[in-house]
Amino acid sequence: MARAAVLHAVGDTELDLRDDVTAVDPGPDQVKVKIKATGVCHSDLSTMSGVLPSVPPAVIGHEGAGVVAEVGDRVPGVQVGDHVVINWTPDCGTCPECLRGEPYLCMGFIGAAFSDPRFRIGGDTPAFGMAGVGTWAEEVTLPYQGVIKVAEDVPFEYAALLGCGIPTGVGAAVNTAKVRPGSKVAVVGAGGVGLSVIQGARIAGAATILAVDPNEAKHPLAKQFGATHTATLDDLEEAKGLLTLGQGFDYVFEVVGKSAAITTAWGITRRGGDVIVVGAGAADDNWEMSAFSLLFEGKNVKSSLYGGCDLKRDVPMFVDLWRAGRLDIDGLISRRIRFEDLNDAVRALHQGDVIRQVVLFD
Template identity: 55%
Template sequence: MRAAVLHEIGSDKLDLPDDVSTIDVGPGEVRIKIMASGICHSDVSAMDGTLPTMAPAVVGHEGAGEIVEVGPGVAHLAPGDHVTVSFVPPCGNCPDCHRGEPNLCAVHAVEAFTVPRFRLGESRLFGLSGLGTFADEIVIPAVGAVKVDPDVPFETAALIACGVLTGVGSVLNTAQVKPGSTVLVYGCGGVGISVIQGARIAGATTIVAVDPVEAKHDVARRFGATHATTPDGVEELKQQLTAAQGFDYAFDVVGSPGTIRAGWDHVRRGGSVIVVGAGKADAMVQFSAQELFLHDKKILGSLYGSAHIQRDTAAMLRFWRAGMLDLDGMISKRIGFDDLNAGLDVLRSGSSDVIRQVVSFD
């Protein structure tokens, strides 16, 4: 079968062989025919080493498809079921899961670094985040496959798998934004647009989108931002919109020290900064002990939108059906498997007219 292979960390190109195979389906696992996969910035971050991953590996982690085989012990899924996939499948038995924080479950996440999922000749290949959705088929733990109704388009389901759960979840789950709030969002890519939509769903009345690429501002407004500006314009809008007090919430979807610190500087005393973007391990943010104490601001990390994948996937689809969450409009471009490298280059370029690219495998 076809699969997009990263042979070594730091390479900016994926090999596209057609003679890759998956591991056999074991107990508690399922085989999925991938029908659609979104191209996420985390794929690029894994390739360049920003996010930890194993190599060689099949890249891709935002996908949806159809169950074609189930392993022993799998009773809740059957061949023919349509599913979206999760890169943090909850085991259900660890302390994190018992605390109601399944997005922090490390059981299957650790397996992503220890259990190869594919074969290429004599080589064993890992799957990015335990998945590898840039492939015709994948074999994953059954708890990482979330059943969706058959009328949900595969490309719609694929977006929910990562970007939408991460962005909307950071608003509804992590920050728990209150109606009438003022919200600042740094970064207007796919996850940033999902944050903006989440803020709108939560009832925020002021949503300021921040991006240095001015061409992205109209896109942000289309999805719910009430204002849009470059970083240089944030202070002026803070003065106008909050009587200089600062915003209630600032979401950093960039993952850089500069934007995290800017979020801190522009939220009010008692406000919250939510770090959604995946930054580098050595990228340090500096605060004084005094300001942390005096301003009573909160810094919240948001891994995978603090999501419960079964509950929140269903919620995203209800929002979508109700016309409250525009998933179809987030798809800027549909490409084929052979165009994957070009799609990754578009993402690296920061193109203003691309929110999400979806790779079709049908």
């Protein structure tokens, strides 16, 4: 038996922290991973509230890292004892999206998140994993494509962030937007992923990086990660005028997950510039734009799912950037907590007091 945080009904604000949950035995193409560290992300809250779909009872969590404990007979490339990052969007390698080089769009394993329970509660009650994963548990069973080997010198709490927050943010800048050196960038939302977008823009060589967040307490941290300027919504137009002579920014990233934030991003993007949608919004939160503006302003709206990452390629790159001192992972971690603190961590995330909290199981 192992510990796991279980959501019994969509809308619950408290998770059931149990010690009688087991991951199913791995099949021939699956691996079982003992989770060592897992992040607390806004997407976890969105699953609890129903903004993101789930099938309760479900183990929450999707950002994690650990050690391979068991492997199936047909598993290539990883073995017991390997340190791995959890990839919550495993790529099948054979679908049209994978063959086009877009593994982050692969749907090959997504259906299993809603049809294939990966856990047992109390030995006999089936439970699903959030996004087919469920990293707020001491052990998970995944397709082998759902684990990415990582060097053993990378601390587990750093490796966990390489599974979602960092690729989603840094990848949005370097993969989706392909930020050009010397460009002007704005980032709407300075939470954990927004700070990673800021880092990505800095790494890509942006000359101006404006962090936009109504919470001024986040502004110094944004500058720590590479923002050259900060603004609230109230002084955003003034900042746009000062930094771009009123023309707007080359790339504007929406990292909130709200249609209103996309509208804000559109409004400060230059003619012909790019609006990159990073935040995970609700299915009924519709964004509207006139057909006239969409054509004649020449702006491009781009989705950045999982930062356009191929984790097999990008995790080693992120590790190299970290080793070179160009990617700050430790600074993203507000608190290292225990499993027993998870409900407190959920409340802290609701209140906006933290960037990234990481659960350490050992």
